[in-house]
Amino acid sequence: MDAVEVKRIVKSFGSTRAVQDVSFGVRNGEILGLLGPNGAGKTTCIRVLLDIFKPDQGSVSVFGGPMTEAKKDRIGYMPEERGLYQDLALQRCLVYLATLKGLSASEARQRVGQYLQQFDLAAHRDKKVKELSKGMQQKAQLINTIAHWPDLIIIDEPFAALDPVNTQMVKDLMLDLKRDGRAIILCTHQMHHAEELCDRIVLIDRGRVVLEGALDEIRRQYAGNAVLVRVTGALPEVGGVLQETRHNHTRHWTLAEGTSPQDVLKHLVSSGAVVEQFEIALPSLEEVFIKVVGGPDPGRSPGGEAGDA
Numbered sequence: 001m002d003a004v005e006v007k008r009i010v011k012s013f014g015s016t017r018a019v020q021d022v023s024f025g026v027r028n029g030e031i032l033g034l035l036g037p038n039g040a041g042k043t044t045c046i047r048v049l050l051d052i053f054k055p056d057q058g059s060v061s062v063f064g065g066p067m068t069e070a071k072k073d074r075i076g077y078m079p080e081e082r083g084l085y086q087d088l089a090l091q092r093c094l095v096y097l098a099t100l101k102g103l104s105a106s107e108a109r110q111r112v113g114q115y116l117q118q119f120d121l122a123a124h125r126d127k128k129v130k131e132l133s134k135g136m137q138q139k140a141q142l143i144n145t146i147a148h149w150p151d152l153i154i155i156d157e158p159f160a161a162l163d164p165v166n167t168q169m170v171k172d173l174m175l176d177l178k179r180d181g182r183a184i185i186l187c188t189h190q191m192h193h194a195e196e197l198c199d200r201i202v203l204i205d206r207g208r209v210v211l212e213g214a215l216d217e218i219r220r221q222y223a224g225n226a227v228l229v230r231v232t233g234a235l236p237e238v239g240g241v242l243q244e245t246r247h248n249h250t251r252h253w254t255l256a257e258g259t260s261p262q263d264v265l266k267h268l269v270s271s272g273a274v275v276e277q278f279e280i281a282l283p284s285l286e287e288v289f290i291k292v293v294g295g296p297d298p299g300r301s302p303g304g305e306a307g308d309a
Contacts, residue, residue, distance in 0.1 A: 001064055002027050003152050003183035004049060009058030011044050018044040020207040022058075028151075031174065031184045033198035033215075035191075037293055041207040042187055043080075046154055050077060063151070073102040076150035080157045080187075082141050084129045091116065091125035094144055101148035108147065115143040119169070134161035142170065146177070153177060156187040171197060191286035201285070205293050219282040222291060225255045226281035227264060236271035238264060252281055 002025040011019040019041045026032040036042050047053045049060050051067040062071055085093045091112060098108035116122045119139045124132060129140065138161045145155060158174075159167050174197060178184060188194055194201065195215065203211035211218060230250045240259030245252045255264065265278050283291075 002061075003063060004185070005061040006045065006049060007059045007061075009045065009048050009055040009060065011048055011053060011055050018207055019048070019055075022204065022207070022209055024202040024209065024212065026152075026183045026185055028183050029178055029181045030199045031178050031186055031197050033194040033201040034185050034187045034204070035189075035194060035201055035289065036204035040204045042204055043156070044207075045204070046077075046156070046185070046187070050075070050154070073148065074151045076145040076148065076153045076155075078141055078145040078153075078155045078158065080160075082137060084137065084140060084144065086130035087128055089126050090121065090129055090132065090140055093129055094140065094147065097144050098147040101150075103148055111147045111149075112143065115147060119143060119166075135163060135166060138162055139166065139170075142173075146173075150182070152183045152185075154185045154187075157189070158186070159188065159190060159193055167193075191284065191289055195285040203289065203292060211288070211292050215285065218288060219285070220280075222288045223280055223282050225257070225259070225261075227253050227255065227261045228277060228279050228281050229253060229264075229268070229275070230277035231268065232274040232276055234273070236268065236273055238267060240264065250277060 005025040094112045095108045240256045241253045243254040
């Protein structure tokens with residue numbers, strides 16, 4: 001059973017159709033990337049899922065049925081717009097918010113204290129939230145999202161304002177949560193992070209699902225007729241190569257129509273080349289995103305529709 005199952009939801013705001021016939025699900029122990037350009041409808045989908053908005057049509061199942069107040073305590077949501085109390089001390093703020101998710105005060109203090117240590121924030125526990133750097137506030141927001149050990153985690157742009165060390169720490173945490181059986185929905189505009197973390201993706205554009213599936217399958221679906229080649233020693237003449245680019249010692253060959261990767265490999269081997277690397281050149285998720293969504297659209301809101309992102 002999926003932790004979340006969204007079926008053919010439709011949501012309008014006045015004359016603006018924000019979401020049109022969107023379906024997706026996320027399983028336990030899986031990271032689903034919910035992706036799309038600004039104004040695509042992602043945040044509207046999340047708010048319908050969380051029962052903040054009611055859909056005009058369609059249905060949402062969470063943990064096997066309709067959303068309830070008890071189920072909300074099993075969800076951790078980190079919106080792009082942060083919501084910590086700026087004038088409270090960090091630890092006091094996080095403990096209070098954890099108790100709102102059903103933890104006792106003593107349990108909340110214990111878990112928050114552990115996470116403050118893990119996220120290198122223990123020395124700042126008595127500072128007001130507004131006195132923390134943006135990166136520290138980002139980590140504090142993440143602690144608030146997971147301190148009650150939710151079964152479903154919805155996280156929007158978790159890597160904003162983080163340096164490389166803290167970015168990797170958050171990635172490791174998300175993978176640990178996945179291994180622990182949590183269902184995770186990740187929204188991000190940073191495609192390289194989604195490519196590294198997500199098992200499946202759902203790409204939404206103009207309120208509709210335009211691409212979905214396992215990440216590896218999608219990359220293979222959009223692979224062109226190109227190969228990555230690295231050889232030791234002399235490189236024989238190879239026909240059917242339209243274009244070559246190089247990165248260090250690896251060559252990226254775009255092949256002519258009618259020339260297959262198998263033809264090229266067979267020719268290299270028969271010519272005596274020592275082949276160290278030969279593989280189909282798969283596009284990055286960012287390249288797939290650009291190909292499917294296209295360039296800037298004057299009809300698309302730069303800031304999102306109805307609070308969307």
